[in-house]
Amino acid sequence: MNLRYVAGYAWFAGVHSVKENYPYLIAHLALPLSLIFIVGVLSHGALLPFALAGGTVMAIASDGAGTAQELTYLRLEYMYQDFIVATKTGPIDYMLGEIFAGLPWVTPSIILYFALDAVYGMLTLYNLVMTLIVSVLLVVSVSSLAFLLSSRMKHARLIGPYSLIFSYAMTVLPPTFYPFNYLPRWLVTTLAVFPTTPAAVLEQGFFGLEPTAWYMLGILALEALVYFAMARSFTRWREK
Amino acid sequence: MIEVKDISKRYGDGTVALGGVSFSIDKKITSIIGKNGAGKTTLLRILSTQLAPSSGTALINSHDLIKNADEIRKIIVSVPQEAKPIQYISASDFVRMYLSARGFGISEAKAAAEKALRKVGLWEFRDKLTAELSGGMKRKVFVATALASDADVIFLDEPTTGLDPFSRIEIWHAIKALRGQVILTTHYMEEAQALSDDVIMMDRGKILSKGSVNELLKGFDGLVRVEGRKRRKMAYKVGDVYVSYVDRRKAAKFINEGEIIRPIMLDDLFIKRGVNLES
Structure with a gap:
């Protein structure tokens, strides 16, 4: 593994370039904040805790698109x-570089959600x-999956168009801003193919909004492993 | 030293891009010339481990292309055709980022990037985002990465395509400053002539000839090229124009007939072999 590349790319394409491209920080916040606003207005505030609990999930999924x-x-x-x-850098180094370079863009959103959680009295050390x-x-x-x-x-x-579909499939369909038990069980199971579904279900449990479905942590961990292995095996790196 | 052994490339749709080419390269700068679709880029991509050959192999500084691709990647730099530096980072950061991919440490990369950027004349623009640089400067950023990496073998695919004449000359000087062995593709004949110790002529996935510019143009000694609409004896048709080769001392009279007189260049080799570069 070429950790120097991972660190170098994350630094130059991530941390270093944030200052030149700050409008993207706002763009990263746009979709999740808009959904929180709509959900809050339409439910007269009743579903706001669900939207806030799912905020980090939506932010990460938007970043993936x-x-x-x-x-x-x-x-x-x-x-x-x-x-x-044509260097000693491999596809996994390349992907990890991109993941870490993305963190400076998504971290402010995550911090904002934690701040909102704190404002609404939902944040604990546990969650x-x-x-x-x-x-x-x-x-x-x-x-x-993005790779x-x-x-x-x-x-x-x-x-x-594909990244739009990716984004909506990851953020709007799964229960990222509404209670997962609004959906029939078979649909939650089907939507679990998108990693945002187990993540959102878990978040609702961690924030005490629904009972914690611990088996979803297993599904999410398994998906992280399987999707990572798929990216490693099926991604076109060197052309055949 | 590069030794290419019977490399062929057939794509999934059946297109044969390379039909079993063999040659060796031992000079400092070698240009691969040929019209679009001749197989230049395919060959360069294979040699720089970006594309797998269908058959055959090559030895690059004694490392086998198939068996030791990882070893080859440590000693080469390959700048793809139409490559652009990432536009939202600075020229200096781009070079340093590339050096990190080659395993350079932070201070080592910083020093090498500074030296290279100074050498190609980009030091004063080091903090500018590459999006704000001119086309020539963007290409120079890549030459700076090659220079900074101090690689043994450098592959440059069409390094000056689309650049103005002045930027091209600047890039040529930057290429000449590279320490390692340079293999470049171009369809600018004057570029191949100005830069190369050796030239490889390709057409339809095959090698037509290889040698120094002087060796290749030996048969044209004392001749000039005459281009015009008028068909002469022993003329070659290139598009709508007829090209013939006449004694330099007798060339003046053709100017009076409205024809264009040009010195002999490498493209004349293609014309004599019936390869229409414009087709």
Whole structure:
């Protein structure tokens, strides 16, 4: 593993570039905050705790859609992947670099949700720690899916609609801002294929809004492993 | 030293991009020339481990392309055709980021990037986002990465395509400053002539000729190229134009007939072999 590349890419493309590209920080907040606003207004505040509990999940999923776009453009428009293929850096280093470079963009959103949770009296040390654990597993699974998706794109323009579909499938369909028991059990099970579903169900449990469905932690961990392995095996890195 | 052994490439749709090419490269700068679709980029991508060949192999500084690809990646730099530096980071950060991919430490990368950026004349623009640099400067960022990496073998695919004449000359000088062995593709004949110790001519996935510019152009000694609409004896048709080769001392009279006189260049080798570069 080339940790120097992971650290170098995360620093230069992540931390270092945030100051030049701050509008993206706001963009990262746009979808989750909009959904919180709509849910809050439509439910007269009743479902606001659910939307807040699912806020970090939505922020990470939105970032994943951005990652898919970024990786596609790096490969097809900048030829950056080809440039890196001819070094000792491998596909996993490349993906980890992108994951860590994405953290500075998504971290302010996560901090904002924790702040809102605190304002609404929902934040405890327990749900803070558990949210961080869920976030790590979610970042790995969502980024792996984004990497897989981007590597299948033949033209850069195609990633536009696919990343939108990816984003909606990850954020709007799963119970990220409403109680998961609103859905029939079979649908929750079906939607569990999107890692945001087990993550959102777990968050609702950790915040005391629903009983904690611990088996969802197993599903999320399994998805992180399987999607990561799929990204490693099926991603087009060096062309055949 | 690069030794290519019967490399072929057939894509999934049946297109044969390379039909079993063999040659060796031992000079400092070698250009691969040919029209679009000749197989130049495919060959370069295979040699730089970006694309797997269908058959055959190559030895790059004694490392086998198939068996020791990881060893090869430690000693090469490959700049793809139409590569652009990531636009939201600075020129200096881009070079340092690339050096991290090659395993350079932080201070080592910083020093190497500074030295390279100074050498290619980009030091004063080091903190500018690459999006704000001109096309020539963007290409120079890549030459700086190659320079900073101090690689033994550097592959450059069409390094000056789309650049203005002045930027091209700057890039040529930057390429000449590279320490390692350089293999570049180009369809600019004057570029190949200006830069190369050796030239490889390709057409339809095959090698037509290989040698120094002087060796390749030996048969044209004392001749100039005459282009015009008028068909002459022993003329070659290139698009709508007829090209013939005449004694330099007799060339003046053709100017009076409205024809264009040009010195001999590498593309004349293609014309004589019936390869229409414009097709």
